[in-house]
Amino acid sequence: MVRLSKNLKFMNDEKIFPIPKIKSKDFSKEKKDFSNWLKKINKKYPKKVNTPLLKDAFSLSLFAHRDQKRENGDNYISHPLAVAKIMTEEVYVDNETVCAALLHDVLEDTKITRSQINSYFGEPTSMLVNNVTKMTNIINESSTLREENLKKIFLLTFSDPRTLMIKISDRIHNLSTLDGIKEPKRIERIVRESSNFYSPLSSRFGLNNLKQSLDDQIFKILNQEEYDETYKTIKNIAPRKKRALSVVSKKIQNKIKKDFPKCEFKIKNRKKSIHSIWRKKIEQNLNFEEIRDIYAIRIIAKTKNDCYKILGSVHSQYEPLQGFFHDYIAAPKNNGYRSIHTVITTKIMPFIEVQIRTTEMNEICEWGEAAHWIYKKDAMNPSIEKNLNKMQKARVNFKFGIKKDETKGFVDELKNNFFQERIFVYTPKGDKISLPKNSTALDFAFAVHSELGSKTKKIKINGKIEKLHKKLKIGDEVEIIKNSKTSIKPNWIFKTITSQAKREIKNHLKKINKTMIEKSGKMKLNEIIKEKGLYHLHLTNRDNLKDSKIFNDLLIQDKNDLFYKIGVEAIDPEELLEKLLSEKHEKIKKGKIPTRKKDPTLNEKRFIFKKIKYKKISICEKTRPIPGDNIIGILKNQNLIIQRKLNQKLTEHIKVKWNKKEKYIYQSEIILTLLNRKGSLFEVLQTLKKLNINILNSVTEVKPIKPEVGYVKCMIEVENLSVLNNVLKNLRKAECVIEARRSVS
Numbered sequence: 145m146v147r148l149s150k151n152l153k154f155m156n157d158e159k160i161f162p163i164p165k166i167k168s169k170d171f172s173k174e175k176k177d178f179s180n181w182l183k184k185i186n187k188k189y190p191k192k193v194n195t196p197l198l199k200d201a202f203s204l205s206l207f208a209h210r211d212q213k214r215e216n217g218d219n220y221i222s223h224p225l226a227v228a229k230i231m232t233e234e235v236y237v238d239n240e241t242v243c244a245a246l247l248h249d250v251l252e253d254t255k256i257t258r259s260q261i262n263s264y265f266g267e268p269t270s271m272l273v274n275n276v277t278k279m280t281n282i283i284n285e286s287s288t289l290r291e292e293n294l295k296k297i298f299l300l301t302f303s304d305p306r307t308l309m310i311k312i313s314d315r316i317h318n319l320s321t322l323d324g325i326k327e328p329k330r331i332e333r334i335v336r337e338s339s340n341f342y343s344p345l346s347s348r349f350g351l352n353n354l355k356q357s358l359d360d361q362i363f364k365i366l367n368q369e370e371y372d373e374t375y376k377t378i379k380n381i382a383p384r385k386k387r388a389l390s391v392v393s394k395k396i397q398n399k400i401k402k403d404f405p406k407c408e409f410k411i412k413n414r415k416k417s418i419h420s421i422w423r424k425k426i427e428q429n430l431n432f433e434e435i436r437d438i439y440a441i442r443i444i445a446k447t448k449n450d451c452y453k454i455l456g457s458v459h460s461q462y463e464p465l466q467g468f469f470h471d472y473i474a475a476p477k478n479n480g481y482r483s484i485h486t487v488i489t490t491k492i493m494p495f496i497e498v499q500i501r502t503t504e505m506n507e508i509c510e511w512g513e514a515a516h517w518i519y520k521k522d523a524m525n526p527s528i529e530k531n532l533n534k535m536q537k538a539r540v541n542f543k544f545g546i547k548k549d550e551t552k553g554f555v556d557e558l559k560n561n562f563f564q565e566r567i568f569v570y571t572p573k574g575d576k577i578s579l580p581k582n583s584t585a586l587d588f589a590f591a592v593h594s595e596l597g598s599k600t601k602k603i604k605i606n607g608k609i610e611k612l613h614k615k616l617k618i619g620d621e622v623e624i625i626k627n628s629k630t631s632i633k634p635n636w637i638f639k640t641i642t643s644q645a646k647r648e649i650k651n652h653l654k655k656i657n658k659t660m661i662e663k664s665g666k667m668k669l670n671e672i673i674k675e676k677g678l679y680h681l682h683l684t685n686r687d688n689l690k691d692s693k694i695f696n697d698l699l700i701q702d703k704n705d706l707f708y709k710i711g712v713e714a715i716d717p718e719e720l721l722e723k724l725l726s727e728k729h730e731k732i733k734k735g736k737i738p739t740r741k742k743d744p745t746l747n748e749k750r751f752i753f754k755k756i757k758y759k760k761i762s763i764c765e766k767t768r769p770i771p772g773d774n775i776i777g778i779l780k781n782q783n784l785i786i787q788r789k790l791n792q793k794l795t796e797h798i799k800v801k802w803n804k805k806e807k808y809i810y811q812s813e814i815i816l817t818l819l820n821r822k823g824s825l826f827e828v829l830q831t832l833k834k835l836n837i838n839i840l841n842s843v844t845e846v847k848p849i850k851p852e853v854g855y856v857k858c859m860i861e862v863e864n865l866s867v868l869n870n871v872l873k874n875l876r877k878a879e880c881v882i883e884a885r886r887s888v889s
Contacts, residue, residue: 205225319365389413468486585603632648779798814857817855
């Protein structure tokens, strides 16, 4: 029988009351486990643990789950305690998160309310518990909302990655206790979710410690024989390597103390996870003895300067192995990882990896983006603040309206950009480069350096000349043979998959010329029109380009686009003219005559200027000023022309300002440089449609470009310069748009 303390009002009152104490002997094992764990973390992380707070969190969790059992028969309280243990195995996160881990199931499974958690442990803890509960509920929703669920989980993780830390720890423990679940389909779903979603998500948020534990559990379930073999082999060679590592560690420790008596540091041995060892063995075709980083030495210093002092001490004692030194403190990785890596040779072990970093760097390495939330209350150094800003920007970019028709695109984006499996390849000097799976040799070149990528001539993979679009495999050594000048070719954009490479190629394509193809297409079309005697019908004039259903179906907006597609033989000019002729005859029969819109009349109310004599006021058709532009007035033949004030030198002009009280619609011409592919113009039109921008007659002007690029000029209606800038900003985000700008004249 479970006995409670006197105050039973706790469950029905949101105010602060003493947390009921469970006095039953049924929970003596869990209480003892909690007490031992508390002693362990206090010893391991001195001055960090708020013992009374964690005791309260455990007591509340025990009270809430007092009548519940796990599916394997264990008291339910054993689960939240195990989750908290997993989270604090390598690094102590913070008291808020550990409390939330102990309480992570109380909102979902018990009568405890969020307000009660908030009153005892504060808003941050109650928010974390609530977020974990939300994530659990989302996962348990109908499978028909699977893609929608992914989106919601992703946004929850962006709001505070510590939510994911708790959920991953929860998943690790659940995987270790699957023997209590009887339904095979449920087990299969849990493992599949863990492998396909939680593992890559934890990786991308930098939760390295948890990812290793999660992968080990998944590996054990999916491939029990390989797991047992790897575990057994490592267990056999571990004692010998551990003894050798312990000897070297002790010598390094004594040397540092001797060289720098005031230097504060900790030294410990790191063991690679079972899954990581097995994967390296398979991918690089090694035996276990050849894997040199199964064990490594990690030195945790107090300051960055101490890291370099310790490095000097280590290298003075043991010879460093050439080509294996990396200073990620001076030059951090793209994901913010900072540490010094070196490999030393000793008499008892030929290769030992040594990692040197500060406490802060170590916690960020283990907990990734979540570590930034741990440090946010304190004064943040610039690198952490920069990462926080990047995370906030990314969160905002993904936080758009949750609509079913948008969900598939969101999930596709996750698959392509976020969960994409990564591979590691090497430079001839041994530097490791991380790339998405299926990256090509060209992607590698641009990843090393944009200038190197742009000058790529040939590529060697593992000493053999290969094609530029050859897909890379894990462990490949890639060497770039470069030209003295930029040698980017238009078709390179189709031979790369990384955004960095495509961006550099797109920038180069802005300068490419395609005039010859347009001229060729124009000549072909004119020859057939002349041969058939169709000039008088004006089948390809500007009005017909705009109004013809045939041109609209072909997504042709101007003559440049038409000439180019004829030039590259994407359109048969004879077939096109036959269809246009039939369309023209139908219009004549139905009496359909296209009409043009007239420009609105101007008056002096739109502008502020000194009184002068003039007959008519008009806007300059070359500069086309809009509110927000600096403007001037030019008096010509007693007509006042309003134009943009550019850099031109004018001796006589009238000072003019916009009347901000008057609101009108103005025409503005924009120039777009597009990748010439199917759907590009449609994507542009869709962007303008979403912005509620009206498009007027498309304007044709010959521009120098090459086959892969098209130039489009079009007239749009906007209210002011701010609206125009917003339109250009959104157009630049479109994947097909290389450049979007306003016409200068």
